[in-house]
Amino acid sequence: MSEGAAAAHDVLLVGGGAAGLRAAIAIAETNPELSVAVISKVYPMRSHTVSAEGGAAGAIAEGDTLDEHAYDTVSGSDWLCDQDAVEAFVQEAPRELLQLEHWGCPWSREPNGRIAVRPFGGMKNMRTWFAADKTGFHMLHTLFQTSLKYADIVRYDEWFVTRLLVDDGRVHGVVAFDLMTGRIEVITAKSVVLCNGGSGKVFPYTTNAAICTGDGMALAYRAGAPLKDMEFVQYHPTGLPFTGILITEAARAEGGWLLNKDGYRYLQDYDLGKPELTPVLRSMELGPRDRLSQAFVKEVEKGRTIESPYGPIVHLDLRHLGEKLIETKLPMVRELCLQYERIDPVKELIPVRPVVHYMMGGVHTDINGATPIAGLFAAGETACVTINGANRLGSNSLPECLVFGARAGYAAAEYAGSAQPPPAVVMRQADDELRRIDQIRSGDRGAERIADIREAMQSTMEDSAGIFRSGDSLTKGVDQLADLQLRLQRIQLSDETRVFNTELVAALELANMLDIAECMLQSALQREESRGAHQRTDFTTRDDTRFLNHALAYRDPDGGVKIERSPVTITRWPPGERVYGR
Amino acid sequence: MADKIYMVVSRYDPDRDSKPTTAAYEVPLRRDWAILDGLNYIKDHVDTTLSYRWSCRMGICGSCGMNVDGEPKLTCATFLSDYAPGPVRVEPLSNFPVVRDLVVDIDDFMEKLPRIKPWIIRDDDVTVIDGEYLQTPEELAEYKQFSNCINCMLCYAACPIYGLEPDFIGPAAIALAERYDLDTRDRGQRERLDVLIEREGVWGCTFVGECTRVCPKHVDPAGAIQRYKLKAAQENVKAFLLPRGAR
Numbered sequence: 001m002s003e004g005a006a007a008a009h010d011v012l013l014v015g016g017g018a019a020g021l022r023a024a025i026a027i028a029e030t031n032p033e034l035s036v037a038v039i040s041k042v043y044p045m046r047s048h049t050v051s052a053e054g055g056a057a058g059a060i061a062e063g064d065t066l067d068e069h070a071y072d073t074v075s076g077s078d079w080l081c082d083q084d085a086v087e088a089f090v091q092e093a094p095r096e097l098l099q100l101e102h103w104g105c106p107w108s109r110e111p112n113g114r115i116a117v118r119p120f121g122g123m124k125n126m127r128t129w130f131a132a133d134k135t136g137f138h139m140l141h142t143l144f145q146t147s148l149k150y151a152d153i154v155r156y157d158e159w160f161v162t163r164l165l166v167d168d169g170r171v172h173g174v175v176a177f178d179l180m181t182g183r184i185e186v187i188t189a190k191s192v193v194l195c196n197g198g199s200g201k202v203f204p205y206t207t208n209a210a211i212c213t214g215d216g217m218a219l220a221y222r223a224g225a226p227l228k229d230m231e232f233v234q235y236h237p238t239g240l241p242f243t244g245i246l247i248t249e250a251a252r253a254e255g256g257w258l259l260n261k262d263g264y265r266y267l268q269d270y271d272l273g274k275p276e277l278t279p280v281l282r283s284m285e286l287g288p289r290d291r292l293s294q295a296f297v298k299e300v301e302k303g304r305t306i307e308s309p310y311g312p313i314v315h316l317d318l319r320h321l322g323e324k325l326i327e328t329k330l331p332m333v334r335e336l337c338l339q340y341e342r343i344d345p346v347k348e349l350i351p352v353r354p355v356v357h358y359m360m361g362g363v364h365t366d367i368n369g370a371t372p373i374a375g376l377f378a379a380g381e382t383a384c385v386t387i388n389g390a391n392r393l394g395s396n397s398l399p400e401c402l403v404f405g406a407r408a409g410y411a412a413a414e415y416a417g418s419a420q421p422p423p424a425v426v427m428r429q430a431d432d433e434l435r436r437i438d439q440i441r442s443g444d445r446g447a448e449r450i451a452d453i454r455e456a457m458q459s460t461m462e463d464s465a466g467i468f469r470s471g472d473s474l475t476k477g478v479d480q481l482a483d484l485q486l487r488l489q490r491i492q493l494s495d496e497t498r499v500f501n502t503e504l505v506a507a508l509e510l511a512n513m514l515d516i517a518e519c520m521l522q523s524a525l526q527r528e529e530s531r532g533a534h535q536r537t538d539f540t541t542r543d544d545t546r547f548l549n550h551a552l553a554y555r556d557p558d559g560g561v562k563i564e565r566s567p568v569t570i571t572r573w574p575p576g577e578r579v580y581g582r
Numbered sequence: 583m584a585d586k587i588y589m590v591v592s593r594y595d596p597d598r599d600s601k602p603t604t605a606a607y608e609v610p611l612r613r614d615w616a617i618l619d620g621l622n623y624i625k626d627h628v629d630t631t632l633s634y635r636w637s638c639r640m641g642i643c644g645s646c647g648m649n650v651d652g653e654p655k656l657t658c659a660t661f662l663s664d665y666a667p668g669p670v671r672v673e674p675l676s677n678f679p680v681v682r683d684l685v686v687d688i689d690d691f692m693e694k695l696p697r698i699k700p701w702i703i704r705d706d707d708v709t710v711i712d713g714e715y716l717q718t719p720e721e722l723a724e725y726k727q728f729s730n731c732i733n734c735m736l737c738y739a740a741c742p743i744y745g746l747e748p749d750f751i752g753p754a755a756i757a758l759a760e761r762y763d764l765d766t767r768d769r770g771q772r773e774r775l776d777v778l779i780e781r782e783g784v785w786g787c788t789f790v791g792e793c794t795r796v797c798p799k800h801v802d803p804a805g806a807i808q809r810y811k812l813k814a815a816q817e818n819v820k821a822f823l824l825p826r827g828a829r
Contacts, residue, residue: 042635042637042643042645043688043692043733045643045644045732045733046637046638046643046644046645047643048637048638048643050638050642050643050644050732051638051640051642051643095710098710098713098714099710101714101715102702102708102709102710102714102715102767103701103702104701104702104762104765104767104768106722106725106726106729106765108719108722109717109718109719109722110719111718111719112716112718113716113717113718113721114714114716115714134642134730137642137732138729141729145695145700145701145758146701146702148695148696148700148701149696149699149701151696157692180681180687209637209638209639209643210636210637210638210639211637242614243614243639243640245639245640246640332642335641336640336641339641339659340614340640340659341614449626449630450626450630451625451626451627451630493630494629494630494631495630495631496597497595497596497597497598497631497682498597499595499596499597499681499682500633500681500682500683500685501633502625502633502634503630503631
């Protein structure tokens with residue numbers, strides 16, 4: 001091990017989804033002399049971008065403006081976004097989506113051959129590009145296939161990164177192991193970009209894939225970088241109850257209704273506008289996700305939801321849209337319902353409930369993806385720039401991956417051009433890490449099981465930091481997580497085989513998730529107000545005097561979480577009331 | 583319906599076993615449980631050493647392909663109750679080297695994929711500043727189904743030719759080549775044909791059609807292979823009649 005690194009690159013992208021691949025292509029196109037590598041725990045085309053359905057926002061339609069996209073995003077964020085980042089984002093999103101078009105993305109079209117756009121929640125104009133309702137899938141495969149054109153991009157498929165090598169405030173690479181062989185290696189890099197997605201799996205019911213375990217956030221946090229605004233967790237209002245499979249917001253954008261047990265469009269009772277037969281932008285079912293998920297909880301409290309084996313549900317009604325529209329614009333919704341619920345939305349109501357969907361928070365970065373650690377960048381859901389603030393609007397996350405993936409890629413390439421080779425001290429860190437992993441792998445430490453701790457963590461998070469939280473629920477959650485951290489030290493691993501040891505991966509993922517979960521609870525506990533997706537039953541209103549600022553969660557030397565606050569950047573839209581449907 | 587079902591699962595530990603064995607596990611039989619839920623139950627509660635791939639659990643990431651009672655399936659989209667009373671057999675996909683338990687080595691496919699140049703090839707210098715390429719819904723429909731491949735490898739597992747002739751470039755890769763050929767934005771037909779016209783390109787296929795039958799996303803690789811054979815045959819005729827530059 002000490003003889004040196006297995007491989008050395010200029011830029012290492014951790015994660016091969018939309019942000020990582022966009023960054024890789026950006027560097028390959030502009031700095032072909034740099035050595036670029038993508039390392040991911042799955043093959044790139046398996047990344048969670050693949051599951052995104054509804055679309056990607058970029059103002060191109062006649063009558064739409066960048067300012068309106070920016071205002072929708074700012075008000076959607078409950079004014080917690082940084083407006084300089086939003087302005088850059090709305091300006092660059094159309095160009096990035098157009099770039100995907102040139103790379104072959106099969107965007108849905110108007111009869112005249114132009115790009116088609118659809119309405120989306122919280123958006124005042126039609127500006128969401130879509131590829132039927134498999135937008136993420138098509139974007140990811142387009143990016144992956146285009147990346148193959150650049151044969152010099154090195155890929156480490158199915159490698160799990162366990163640690164960032166950081167010395168004196170600078171990143172120098174990673175320690176990772178190859179699932180196929182179990183070999184642990186050092187891969188040095190002058191700059192590292194974290195783009196390995198969100199952490200929905202800390203919660204029990206989520207649209208997120210099994211791989212969404214917050215690995216990038218945990219790596220950065222342990223290396224000393226702060227995680228920003230971790231208390232803001234997005235519940236998507238329409239997931240399938242058992243599986244958590246997402247029924248896209250596009251289903252409501254195309255005219256779907258949310259009905260309670262009386263067949264009543266209950267959103268009209270929550271200051272979201274009046275029910276109309278056809279969809280009205282920024283109104284009713286096209287309100288923002290935080291408000292819709294909160295309305296669901298209120299309906300549960302009023303006893304107006306339907307009981308199911310997986311808790312209370314409401315119905316999504318698409319029947320009046322007709323088979324033809326559903327087949328052309330929402331084919332995957334129908335496919336998923338038929339396959340996983342054995343119901344046909346053309347003729348039947350779809351049972352739905354809010355499920356955890358997206359982390360607004362993430363690794364704190366500037367507008368170019370740079371973290372406070374020199375050479376370390378982040379982009380996509382892993383990162384928090386932030387354009388999303390307290391609540392992300394649907395169809396902003398895919399273009400966010402492109403815009404800030406490209407920006408982080410360019411910035412990481414520029415940094416790499418001037419960085420020094422890694423100092424010898426990082427190889428000693430690598431030796432420590434190798435010993436740590438070996439210890440976990442061969443450890444005979446107790447009788448605790450991974451699955452038990454994971455399930456306890458998930459129910460702790462749902463109970464303490466769900467759609468509504470309180471000081472009491474959060475404090476209780478903090479205590480329970482502390483107990484789970486102790487139990488984690490006593491887990492028993494049974495798998496002694498090096499090759500494709502998924503038990504070891506699960507143990508490391510669990511450790512990542514527990515750290516992330518702690519940051520979420522501490523950040524939520526210290527935000528004594530209600531804003532966007534963070535709703536406190538003991539502090540029910542927004543408090544701009546105390547909390548129009550970001551929470552930065554740092555890891556204490558003793559392992560605890562320390563919260564600092566940093567200002568929100570306001571350029572042109574002073575804080576105001578969020579108005580929907582009136 | 584009984585409330586339990588036996589899953590007979592293929593096990594292989596390269597450190598210890600000379601060849602795969604099987605193990606039987608009793609799992610709850612629930613109406614909404616997929617084969618994958620059964621495997622996750624085993625992994626979480628019975629034997630934590632069981633190894634397999636999965637991720638999205640909604641039939642789009644392509645990770646969880648396995649043979650279920652001998653048929654290649656996405657295990658997240660295949661239900662235990664359809665195999666009641668059981669037992670149901672779960673094995674790694676055929677035609678690939680087994681790495682461990684239900685995990686197969688798909689490096690061969692990953693190496694073949696770039697050979698068919700699955701990206702837009704142009705012979706001009708159009709950039710994004712020139713705006714979008716126009717493409718009507720009808721033109722999109724021409725290639726759309728071929729663009730729905732999730733690389734799950736079920737078609738390779740079902741393909742009798744790939745089993746016998748590993749150099750055969752295979753159904754998904756050929757379908758993807760056809761996807762780009764049919765895209766009005768692309769000019770790379772000639773380059774792809776040069777690859778596929780080789781012996782191990784399309785010619786291995788004897789049109790069994792298993793690939794199309796097992797595809798969980800209703801892609802038609804067999805149709806793509808037929809179209810390529812026609813293109814290749816026409817090319818051969820042209821090669822007789824015309825010098826290369828005139829083709």
